[in-house]
Amino acid sequence: MQADDAALMAQLLGPAGPAQRRALAKAITLLESTRPDHRARADALLAALLPRSGHALRLGISGAPGVGKSTFIEALGLALIDQGHRVAVLAIDPSSSLSGGSILGDKTRMERLSNDERAFIRPSPAGGTLGGVAEATREALLVCEAAGHDIVIVETVGVGQSETAVAGMTDLFVLLQLPNAGDELQAIKKGVMELADLVVINKADLDEAAATRARAQVTSALRWLGPRDQAGAAVLQLSALKGTGLAEFWQAVSDLRNRQHASGAQAARRHAQDEAWMWERIGAGLRQRFDRRPAVRQALPALVAEVRAGRLPATVAARRLLDLAE
Numbered sequence: 001m002q003a004d005d006a007a008l009m010a011q012l013l014g015p016a017g018p019a020q021r022r023a024l025a026k027a028i029t030l031l032e033s034t035r036p037d038h039r040a041r042a043d044a045l046l047a048a049l050l051p052r053s054g055h056a057l058r059l060g061i062s063g064a065p066g067v068g069k070s071t072f073i074e075a076l077g078l079a080l081i082d083q084g085h086r087v088a089v090l091a092i093d094p095s096s097s098l099s100g101g102s103i104l105g106d107k108t109r110m111e112r113l114s115n116d117e118r119a120f121i122r123p124s125p126a127g128g129t130l131g132g133v134a135e136a137t138r139e140a141l142l143v144c145e146a147a148g149h150d151i152v153i154v155e156t157v158g159v160g161q162s163e164t165a166v167a168g169m170t171d172l173f174v175l176l177q178l179p180n181a182g183d184e185l186q187a188i189k190k191g192v193m194e195l196a197d198l199v200v201i202n203k204a205d206l207d208e209a210a211a212t213r214a215r216a217q218v219t220s221a222l223r224w225l226g227p228r229d230q231a232g233a234a235v236l237q238l239s240a241l242k243g244t245g246l247a248e249f250w251q252a253v254s255d256l257r258n259r260q261h262a263s264g265a266q267a268a269r270r271h272a273q274d275e276a277w278m279w280e281r282i283g284a285g286l287r288q289r290f291d292r293r294p295a296v297r298q299a300l301p302a303l304v305a306e307v308r309a310g311r312l313p314a315t316v317a318a319r320r321l322l323d324l325a326e
Contacts, residue, residue: 031136049146056145060166062156063176072240074110088144167195179211205239295324
């Protein structure tokens with residue numbers, strides 16, 4: 001490990017405060033870099049920090065735009081800090097098609113939480129990555145844990161049904177819903193609901209009757225889908241803006257976590273996630289090496305044009321390119 005990286009690691013493992021927050025930001029920037037020399041440094045840093053990670057609760061938060069994810073996360077984070085926890089938020093924003101940067105700016109919408117030294121918020125552009133999860137989110141999660149954050153929240157873009165990515169890196173997956181989101185079909189989006197450990201009807205203060213109906217609809221829908229695990233998925237309603245229902249939500253999270261520990265489900269889930277992560281990185285690495293092969297780069301434009309024109313089957317073009325890569 002280089003001297004600069006050793007100093008960076010010392011700051012990461014030091015006391016909470018401005019120096020550690022700067023070190024966290026630098027470390028995650030290093031993890032997000034695609035430069036080969038940076039990747040080598042990032043790998044060495046991760047290997048050194050790994051024994052100090054793994055102790056935190058990993059909480060995934062998703063929901064459609066406008067459901068109040070940032071308000072919910074800030075209210076929850078402030079409440080947890082008051083209880084003595086340290087909270088890290090990895091907020092994944094949609095990416096600008098022009099600059100590639102974040103659009104929503106979650107850090108500016110969690111101003112109170114971001115100003116607290118016991119919290120760390122990192123907004124990152126999704127960059128087109130499956131599931132609305134930035135490529136380095138998994139690595140950033142480990143670094144935050146090593147730095148002493150015992151609760152790490154991953155907020156997804158919350159569009160489509162690709163939230164499997166965040167469910168595949170967290171211990172509990174929470175889906176936020178609006179009280180007046182639509183008819184019962186809205187409540188039974190099977191691809192998302194099957195992933196949820198907890199479903200939260202947020203903004204219940206706007207229309208308590210509608211929130212109660214939505215809770216009943218979601219509960220009914222979940223019975224048709226079957227349980228997420230042996231305990232099933234709980235459905236709650238709250239108002240993050242008013243701060244009502246947060247204590248009940250955290251109690252439900254704690255109960256689920258205790259059951260996971262007792263049954264060994266959390267350890268099994270994390271082991272499976274680690275293996276899936278390895279294969280995901282292998283796939284991404286192979287694609288990068290494939291793209292860099294000179295023979296592939298030379299033949300690719302002509303073969304793509306043939307496929308798009310309907311003169312060459314896609315499978316034939318793929319085999320030719322794979323042969324060139326070898």
